[in-house]
Every structure is written in C-alpha cells, then in structure tokens.
Amino acid sequence: xxxxxxxxxxxxxxxxxxxxxxxxxxxxxxxxxxxxxxxxxxxxxxxxxxxxxxxxxxxxxxxxxxxxxxxxxxxxxxxxxxxxxxxxxxxxxxxxxxxxxxxxxxxxxxxxxxxxxxxxxxxxxxxxxxxxxxxxxxxxxxxxxxxxxxxxxxxxxxxxxxxxxxx
Amino acid sequence: xxxxxxxxxxxxxxxxxxxxxxxxxxxxxxxxxxxxxxxxxxxxxxxxxxxxxxxxxxxxxxxxxxxxxxxxxxxxxxxxxxxxxxxxxxxxxxxxxxxxxxxxxxxxxxxxxxxxxxxxxxxxxxxxxxxxxxxxxxxxxxxxxxxxxxxxxxxxxxxxxxxxxxxxxxxxxxxxxxxxxxxxxxxxxxxxxxxxxxxxxxxxxxxxxxxxxxxxxxxxxxxxxxxxxxxxxxxxxxxxxxxxxxxxxxxxxxxxxxxxxxxxxxxxxxxxxxxxxxxxxxxxxxxxxxxxxxxxxxxxxxxxxxxxxxxxxxxxxxxxxxxxxxxxxxxxxxxxxxxxxxxxxxxxxxxxxxxxxxxxxxxxxxxxxxxxxxxxxxxxxxxxxxxxxxxxxxxx
Numbered sequence: 001x002x003x004x005x006x007x008x009x010x011x012x013x014x015x016x017x018x019x020x021x022x023x024x025x026x027x028x029x030x031x032x033x034x035x036x037x038x039x040x041x042x043x044x045x046x047x048x049x050x051x052x053x054x055x056x057x058x059x060x061x062x063x064x065x066x067x068x069x070x071x072x073x074x075x076x077x078x079x080x081x082x083x084x085x086x087x088x089x090x091x092x093x094x095x096x097x098x099x100x101x102x103x104x105x106x107x108x109x110x111x112x113x114x115x116x117x118x119x120x121x122x123x124x125x126x127x128x129x130x131x132x133x134x135x136x137x138x139x140x141x142x143x144x145x146x147x148x149x150x151x152x153x154x155x156x157x158x159x160x161x162x163x164x165x166x167x
Numbered sequence: 168x169x170x171x172x173x174x175x176x177x178x179x180x181x182x183x184x185x186x187x188x189x190x191x192x193x194x195x196x197x198x199x200x201x202x203x204x205x206x207x208x209x210x211x212x213x214x215x216x217x218x219x220x221x222x223x224x225x226x227x228x229x230x231x232x233x234x235x236x237x238x239x240x241x242x243x244x245x246x247x248x249x250x251x252x253x254x255x256x257x258x259x260x261x262x263x264x265x266x267x268x269x270x271x272x273x274x275x276x277x278x279x280x281x282x283x284x285x286x287x288x289x290x291x292x293x294x295x296x297x298x299x300x301x302x303x304x305x306x307x308x309x310x311x312x313x314x315x316x317x318x319x320x321x322x323x324x325x326x327x328x329x330x331x332x333x334x335x336x337x338x339x340x341x342x343x344x345x346x347x348x349x350x351x352x353x354x355x356x357x358x359x360x361x362x363x364x365x366x367x368x369x370x371x372x373x374x375x376x377x378x379x380x381x382x383x384x385x386x387x388x389x390x391x392x393x394x395x396x397x398x399x400x401x402x403x404x405x406x407x408x409x410x411x412x413x414x415x416x417x418x419x420x421x422x423x424x425x426x427x428x429x430x431x432x433x434x435x436x437x438x439x440x441x442x443x444x445x446x447x448x449x450x451x452x453x454x455x456x457x458x459x460x461x462x463x464x465x466x467x468x469x470x471x472x473x474x475x476x477x478x479x480x481x482x483x484x485x486x487x488x489x490x491x492x493x494x495x496x497x498x499x500x501x502x503x504x505x506x507x508x509x510x511x512x513x514x515x516x517x518x519x520x521x522x523x524x525x526x527x528x529x530x531x532x533x534x535x536x537x538x539x540x541x542x543x544x545x546x547x548x549x550x551x552x553x554x555x556x557x558x559x560x561x562x563x
Binding site: 008009026029030031032033034035042043044046063064065066067068069070072073074075076077085086087088090095096097098099100101102103110114115116126141 | 302314322367413431
C-alpha cells in the first residue's frame with residue numbers, strides 16, 4: 001500500500017523536492033515573517049501594509065546549535081525506541097535577515113557542525129501514523145542539513161533517558 | 168526618576184520538591200513577611216499575587232487565593248502572570264497602587280508546586296499555540312534555547328564549558344548556608360563536566376531544576392513605613408517589566424524564528440540589555456554602583472550573559488570577570504549570593520520575588536553565611552517565555 005505524505009503543519013513549507021519555508025512579507029517595510037503572519041504586519045508603523053506569501057531562502061548559515069540529549073516531553077513524538085538524541089539548529093537566512101529553528105536530519109551530531117556552516121532545508125518524517133483511515137501516513141516537517149553532509153561520521157553523542165528535574 | 172517605596176517585610180518558604188499545595192508555601196512565606204514587618208495581616212490593604220499555571224484554577228487567581236487563605240478582609244486583589252517575570256509584575260502592581268496613593272501597605276506573594284522533569288506545555292491538540300508547536304515540531308524544550316545561547320557564546324566570545332561549570336561551582340558555594348536553597352552541596356568543575364548532556368553544550372548541572380517554593384514581601388509607602396518603625400527600610404528604586412523592541416534578532420522562547428531585520432533598523436540595545444536599562448533609568452543608578460545582583464541563571468551560561476547585559480563588564484568580558492573572582496564574595500559585584508537558580512531551581516511565580524527578598528536581606532546585612540559586605544545597592548534580573556523580563560533595583 002502506498003504511503004501518504006502530509007505536512008505536519010499546514011502552510012509553513014512547500015512539499016517540493018527542493019522544499020522552502022513559506023513566510024509572509026510586509027510590503028511596506030520589507031520585513032519577513034516566519035511562521036507566516038497573516039493577521040497584520042508586526043513591523044511597528046506598518047500595520048496597514050499588505051502581507052504577501054513568500055518562499056524563503058532554502059539555504060543559510062548556522063547561527064547556533066544544540067541537541068536534545070533527553071527525550072522531550074509530549075506533544076513531541078519520539079520516532080525511535082530507545083530514544084536517540086538529535087540536533088536542533090538555528091539558521092540565519094541572509095536575504096530575509098531572520099534566524100529559523102529546525103531539527104537537523106537524523107545522524108547529524110554536534111561534532112559534524114560549526115557555527116557559520118552552510119545549511120540547507122530538507123523535508124523529513126516527523127512521525128508516522130500507521131493506522132490512519134486512508135492508509136499509513138508520514139507527517140513531514142522541515143529540517144536542516146549541513147550542505148555536503150553525507151551521513152553519520154560517528155556514533156550519536158550525548159546521554160539519553162529521562163530528565164531528572166531539569167527545566 | 169520615580170518615587171521610592173519601602174520593603175518592610177520579606178519571607179520565603181524553603182525551596183524543594185515538597186509535593187504539597189502551593190498555597191501552603193505562599194501562606195508560610197506571607198506569615199514570615201508579616202512577622203518581619205511587625206504588622207498584622209489586617210494592616211494589608213492590597214494583595215498582588217503572581218500566578219502559577221500548573222495548579223488548577225486557584226493558581227490563575229493567586230491574589231484571591233491568598234486573600235482567602237489569609238482570611239478575607241475585603242481588600243482589593245490582583246493576579247499577575249508574566250512567565251518568569253510574574254513576581255515582578257505583581258511587585259509592580261503593588262508599587263503602582265502605593266505610588267498612586269490608593270493604598271499604604273501591600274502584600275506581594277507567589278508560590279508554585281512543580282512537576283518533575285522538563286517544563287511542558289498545556290495538554291491537548293493546540294496547533295495555534297507556539298509553545299505547544301515547538302515541542303511537537305522541533306522537540307524544543309526550554310534548555311534547547313539555553314543551549315543555543317550557550318553555544319553562540321562559545322563561538323562569539325570563546326567561552327568554554329569549563330567557564331559554564333565555574334559559574335555552577337561558584338553559585339553552589341554561595342548557596343551552601345542558605346536555609347531557603349533546595350540544593351546545598353558543593354561541586355567541582357570536574358563533577359559538573361561529568362554530568363550528562365541535556366542541551367549541548369549544557370549538562371544537567373549547568374541547568375536549573377524546577378522547584379516548589381514560595382516568597383512574599385510587604386511593601387509600603389515611605390510615609391507609612393516611617394510612621395511604623397521602618398524609616399531605614401530597603402527602598403525599591405526601579406522596576407522594569409519591558410518587552411523586546413522590533414526587530415528582536417535574538418531567538419526568544421518559545422518562538423520558531425527571530426524577527427526579520429530586513430525591513431526596519433535593529434535597535435541599539437538587545438532585549439536583555441533593555442531589561443536592566445529601564446530599571447537603571449528609573450532608579451537613576453548606574454551599573455558601577457551595584458554591589459550585589461540576583462540574576463536568572465536558568466543555565467550557568469546565561470549568568471555570564473547577564474554580566475554584560477547589566478553592564479558589569481563589556482561584551483565578551485564576562486568570563487574574565489568570573490575568573491578574576493569579581494562576581495563572588497570580595498569581588499566588585501557579587502552575583503547570586505543566594506546560590507541563584509543553581510541552588511534553588513525555579514519556582515516560577517515565586518522566583519522573581521525571591522530575588523528581591525534576597526537582595527533585601529543582603530542590604531540589611533542579614534544574609535547569614537552568604538553576606539555581601541557593605542552592600543548598599545542591588546539589582547535583580549530575569550527573563551522568560553514570550554518576551555517577558557524583569558529587573559528590580561533596591562537600595563538602602
């Protein structure tokens with residue numbers, strides 16, 4: 001049975017082979033918004049501006065990164081059992097002058113990246129629903145991948161388990 | 168500059184993981200603050216409660232909850248919520264009431280009972296709530312953001328994981344004799360570095376826990392204070408509860424992205440800098456005059472950011488200030504003499520009030536075992552979810 005592929009959230013990114021985040025742009029001020037702001041431009045003084053949908057740059061520079069050493073609480077849905085730590089990246093898009101968070105694709109560890117690295121946007125399964133009414137369904141989300149990264153260089157670092165009283 | 172108000176009583180319930188009703192902690196703290204002020208609860212003319220989100224409806228109406236727990240006296244109440252800044256929003260409500268001449272004596276109180284583990288969003292399928300979505304789509308916890316700031320600090324300023332560990336070691340030492348601290352245990356840099364990674368580069372012992380606790384203050388007009396034996400009370404000189412200025416180019420909890428700087432000019436000062444600036448401006452006091460500070464070390468690395476954001480040193484100089492011992496006893500500006508969040512863990516609505524309680528004890532010379540010698544001016548600072556932050560400046 002073919003698997004269905006749907007966005008984990010509607011209207012935040014395209015589902016192309018070369019996916020892009022979808023934002024909006026305040027026409028008057030030139031300010032971008034992600035997630036897409038549709039109510040009103042938040043640029044002070046430009047509340048009457050038109051907001052138009054725009055696709056954001058597919059690549060950017062790594063502003064910072066961290067990992068999820070412990071399994072995040074719900075509504076996060078763990079994709080592996082036992083839990084595998086994953087990297088979270090903050091990537092700066094040059095044209096839009098905006099920093100956007102995203103998970104890194106599975107297998108990228110902090111040893112693989114340095115602040116300033118070139119990153120590209122890809123789509124990956126966030127979680128799957130094998131029992132969906134119209135067949136097995138993969139819910140996809142945007143993730144960041146270091147450009148030129150081809151696979152795990154070493155075993156995943158960091159601890160896993162249950163947080164003991166951390167924030 | 169704004170007129171002062173007097174802090175005539177402070178009290179806290181010890182922080183811990185007691186698992187009891189948050190109201191108990193608040194009532195205990197109120198009792199201590201009332202006794203410290205030498206007044207009767209019936210003297211209180213206004214209650215400002217800081218809310219908790221994890222204890223059902225009584226937590227959302229903290230002002231009324233505590234007014235009822237103390238025995239209704241017919242006075243007006245307010246309940247404030249501003250994430251980590253909730254306590255100072257309550258202080259500000261009480262101060263405004265006094266400065267407006269609407270009352271002479273007000274009670275400020277906050278208390279919390281916290282679950283174990285990561286702070287998690289409200290349950291349910293809530294696709295319009297960024298705080299819910301960041302867990303679902305990113306798996307981003309609060310330490311995720313702390314980790315991003317810490318890594319950025321390492322990259323931009325050359326901070327090391329050992330520097331972050333040294334903050335924890337310092338604060339753990341500060342809090343050893345604090346009867347209100349939850350963790351009273353000394354750590355070595357090696358022990359901190361051996362704890363598991365939570366949010367690379369941050370380890371478990373770099374990140375604060377969540378705790379139960381309660382804190383309360385009695386504040387009064389200077390006239391009322393003087394007429395009731397408190398003419399030398401510690402004074403509140405400045406209160407800041409500012410929000411960021413657009414475009415905010417530093418990623419903020421629980422957001423998915425920063426504001427874009429492609430359209431409008433970036434403000435001269437970051438949000439965290441603006442928090443302290445507003446308090447300094449209101450107080451007419453500068454960073455050089457600060458003897459003691461209680462800052463939000465949600466992570467050890469964030470304490471270093473505060474040194475710079477509060478003007479104790481220039482950008483990139485925080486590690487040197489720490490290594491030179493300038494932020495511990497005997498140094499220029501003692502930071503987190505209470506032990507900070509490292510020794511307390513965060514009891515959200517109580518924490519910003521607890522910071523001011525500690526500063527009050529420091530300025531009175533009553534901080535036994537953790538006293539900053541000759542402290543005359545103190546500042547608190549905190550930052551939390553959704554663009555909330557606060558700072559209070561107090562002076563003798």
